[in-house]
Amino acid sequence: MPDSKSPKLLIVEDEPALQLLLKAGLVKAGYEVATAGNGRLGVEQFAEQSPALILMDVSMPEMDGFEACRQIRELERHTNTPILMLTGSDDYDSIQAAFESGATDFITKPINLPLLQQRIRYALRDSAREQELLRIQNLQTSASRIAGLAFWQYEADEDRFVWSDDAASMLGWEEEMPASLLQALVMAHEDDRQRITLAFQEALTAGVRFDLEVRVGSCDQYRLLKIIGERELEAKRISGALQDVTRQRRLEGQAEYLAHHDGITGLPNRRLFLHSLEEQLQQELEQMAVGVMVVELNRFQQLIDICGLDGVEQLLRLITGQLRAIQDDATFCAYLGSGCFAFHRLLDRSDLSRIEISSEQWLKSLDRPWILDGREIFINFSAGIVISTLHCNDPHMMLSAATQTAHQVRVKGAISAQLAACGEDVMTGRLSLEADLRRAIENSEFNLVYQPQLHLASNTIRGVEALVRWNRPDHGPVSPVQFIPIMEEMGLIHELGRWILIEACRQQLDWDQAGMPLRMGINLSPAQFMQADLYDQVEQALKTTGVKPEMIKLEITESLAMHDPASSIKLLERFKALGVKLAIDDFGIGFSSLEYLLRFPLDTLKIDRAFVTDITKGRNDRAIVRALTSLCHEMELTTIAEGVEDQRQCDYLDAIGVNEIQGYLISRPLPPEELFMFAQGFRDK
Template sequence: MIKTTPTLLVVEDSRPVRLLLTQGLGRSGYRVLEAADGQKGVELFISEKPDLVLMDVNMPIMDGFDACRNIRQHEEDTVTPILMLTGSDDLHSIQTAFEVGANDFITKPINLPLLEQRIRYALRDADREQALRKAKGLQDNARALAGLGFWEYNQTLEQYTWSEDASEILHWVKFLPETLESMGQIVHPNDRKRLFAVFEDTLIMGGKFDLEVRSVNNKQEYLLKIVGQRDGEQKRLIGAFQDITAQRRLEQQANFLNFHDSVTGLPNRKLFQRDLEDVLTQLHHTDLNFAIIVLDVARFHQIHDAYGSEVSDQLLSLMASQLKTAMPRDAFLARLDGGSFALKLPLNAQWNEGKIYSAIERWLSVLDRSWVVADKEVFLNFIAGVSLVPRHGDDASLLIRKAHRAHRGIKPSGNISIGIYEGEQEDSLQKRLMLEMALRKAIEQEEFYLVYQPQVNLTSGDVVGVEALIRWRRPDIGVVPPDQFIPVLEEMGLIQQLGDWIVQHAAKQQVAWKKKGVSLRMAINLSPVQFEQMDLPDKITRLIAETGAKFSDIELEITESLAMHSPETTIRMLKSLREEGFKIAIDDFGIGFSSLEYLLRFPLDTLKIDRVFIKDITRGRSDCAIVRALTSLCQGLGLTTIAEGVETQRQRDYLDALGATEIQGYLISKPLESNELIQFIADFKKNQNNQSI
């Protein structure tokens, strides 16, 4: 704490002298404390910690000398100035005062202006001393933290001198060296000549040196950094030393991590590319043939989110181990990032593409298995893109990019899907990049809009709800179907942003219709990527609450495949949303692999029957039986059923007879924009009324 007004302590038994000092120094701006004897003076010093003490010598109870000794004993550092007040001819008292720790003296009778000058100088010197002590303390702390010690070598005396902490820093050295010869004994034999040569050159030529030498004991090798210089023209060296063993070990570890993956221990992308570059430099001198493979674990991020980083890391380590055991000796395996690996595999120059494909498939077949991690059995799909050397070039980064392009062009089929780069993928990649740029622009400029497909209750014949569907009106092309841009947005990581926009705009539209007297249930589709957000329930609740829509008027749709990818996580999220009041629907039901067990566990309000069972319902007995079973099951569970893709009156009649609750499809209407929908509902009601007359 900085003191703005210095505090002085006057310890004087003479009341007139004490009064003179306190009033005179008080007028000069000092805060003055007073004590009439040495004991009281010590007590005030301990409690008030003054900046300076004026101490009389001869006092009752405790004289000034004993008081001065006591004060110094209570200080960690001797920094508080003590000025002794003594007679002008009392030389013995002056000498004793300095011995007990006084800084200065002033003779009686007291000259107040002269005293004020002495006080000012004493306070200034005390401030300097305190600043120097603080700086030295910081330096000592920094030196201790850095493990830095000091040494001195006197050539004339053939003698080493070390700082006090040298033994602690050189903890493996039994006795600190005292001579140059003994200094050589603590240094590795192969480094001694270098050390002696540097010392001799510095003693002769001057200048500075900085070197690292090894020091050994029976168990371990240590690294010492020694810096020094000649002390002027004298035959003496002074310098510092530091144990840098741990530092170099960390640097080696950091260098390893710079080129290796911390999870699997495999080389990383940087080292894989460097190795590939080194191999390609030999391409013109040797007949090298090999494949560059980019291998991805499909939906690895979903596995990570579902089971956590510990399980996903164990899984990566197991895969790395399996691949290493199956690879040829001169293959090179690396982990790029996430669930992505890279392989450089040697090939026979005589192999055609079919044999290359078979060889790669055989090498990767070790991955075609179930994986058990932390008592969890996981089945994985792998996708591998391949570029070939020398067929596809001799540039490392280009070959890796071409393997990535081949990977992106694969349609998964089976547990391991492999694709070899083809030239036409260049054009498709350029088109893909142009599409990605257009989509980013579309989000910024709000080129997306919503259309709404009506859902009709078969009992009442009324339009009771709509499904919100996204469309893209691209300025240079026109309306783009969702299946052409939704998957791209998912891969680009932008679907969450668009998904939030859909949720909020659909809810706003529902509120706007309600204000016009049109009350409709609003169905909103949620994508699998949105379900990767652990805070999805909170986000949806917040977005819709901001619009003023009632949660019970909103139906959130998920697909069967989404629900079954991570059922426990999905159930937890859906329960949270259902508790808030949202309705939950499962879409495309019947075409996936869900079980009745999960159907019973999911918190559902609505089951949507996929159009694949509807299109042949009037001709195929099996489709009719499936729909009947689903509607009967839903009736028993108290669920609404919505049949999708209804296009004919006969399909409607069949569904009505089989017990479906609602229908949706082109028989009713195509998806409509907001104004068109309001007009459609008005016309639909009018037609319904006319038919009932």
């Protein structure tokens, strides 16, 4: 029976009698039913009614069912309402056209109401993913039914076939059916003739039932026939059936292809990648290793938000084309979904020292503008690489290690690659690290260090950036790049972020009361920024410590702010009203829109180290930094350049008007006492 909530169905049918019959039957079955008399009205009704399922006639005035189906799919975009096509034609082309227009299923006229109700119940139960699979399965089933069966008898004494009257029409043959076994053998492919002869002989002499698939016709245009035969009680007669399974086998081949390939890119999917990787690992030679690389489009969800699903699909096809162009025969490339591509190939063990650099160079062709709807888009890619060893040769483990590393790579440029660790000892080490991180929270094992920021015009330390550190018991210091992503996965980052807020505010107040009023920069992680109570946490930290709000600067990354610009603006405006300062960190490496940059209530823009590193060598980097600095001057924003490591970089940044710098040229991050003495030394000069 239908669901008790009475799903609403929409019948789009131009024949009043059939429309009335269908509506009466479905209302009686417990459904709520709306109707439309042609495709155009059907599209309008869909937009107004949002039905759970649509019954769509094919042939209608004004707009046929195919076009109506296509327009409905365009309207709904992210949903997948089941659409059952009602057609009086059961030929393959009509069915294929129905599925290509977006239909979920089809049923032929005259309508069998119980069968229709069963199809409706099944469609309503299915998820969008299951419906897509059902569409392929129905395509195969339809081809089998359309093919039909021809029945025959073979009289051995007379070497004569007797065919059912509709044999030729059921098979769709224009030629005459063979009258004798000899004629049948002549029609068959020469490589199949012996099999047919032996099958008939075994059936006649030993009563063996046979089931063969043989080819008929030329090599380039043959048909595939399924022949089933069995001897009757009379020893000289065989009865059987013949079916043209050419289309069915081709469709099965297509389904097999789809089961192992991605529908958007056409590349092998995860299943086929793992199978291929396993085969290569089994064939690994003594002096060779197997390398696996996962390449991830950074901020993939943001790309979807900006470009839409259609735009991202187009982008994936463009990237696939670029990868195919650089891929050699020894490299296996696959698409894993969610913006991740994977590769594997044999590598010479004597030449693995520069694997990260060589991988970045190999993928350098991806560092270019991608044109979507007439606009240029630049994308950052991060890559995780793993090399097989004696203890790391499981395909699932290798792919997992490479994928995790791709997630954690800090983007240094357009393409950033990092070698992954892999093996059971690594997995065990991960579990141990997670356990120690939980204890670190409980035992307050984290501490803050502070990187000074030099004000170029006055040559004084005006502010600092708070950075978290962890000295793991019995192991020593652990990089934040390693433990922060794990804490985000474990859900511990919220508690750590709250502690950092309070500790940084407390430290700023201590320096302020000691006569060293340094502005405190505090980074907000993506997980923190998404917390509903973040504003309350900041407000509480200010009240608890008594720090002056204007001495606190909250730093968020560019990509984080652009994930949901409208919501980000509202939250930042609340912080602004609270009195704290606001900065955009790592600016220039994402997808920022100047429209939103102008609307963000910012005080500071931090120029990412990716542009500073080669600023004295690269013309493009200099042009970008000059443009950003000029823009900030016009907007009355403070600029801070990160990653300054030599005097030439400092001099250039000073010359173009950058306000402040931070980096190892000034100082490494320092503990509170050392930072105080360091800043005092600048003030006393």
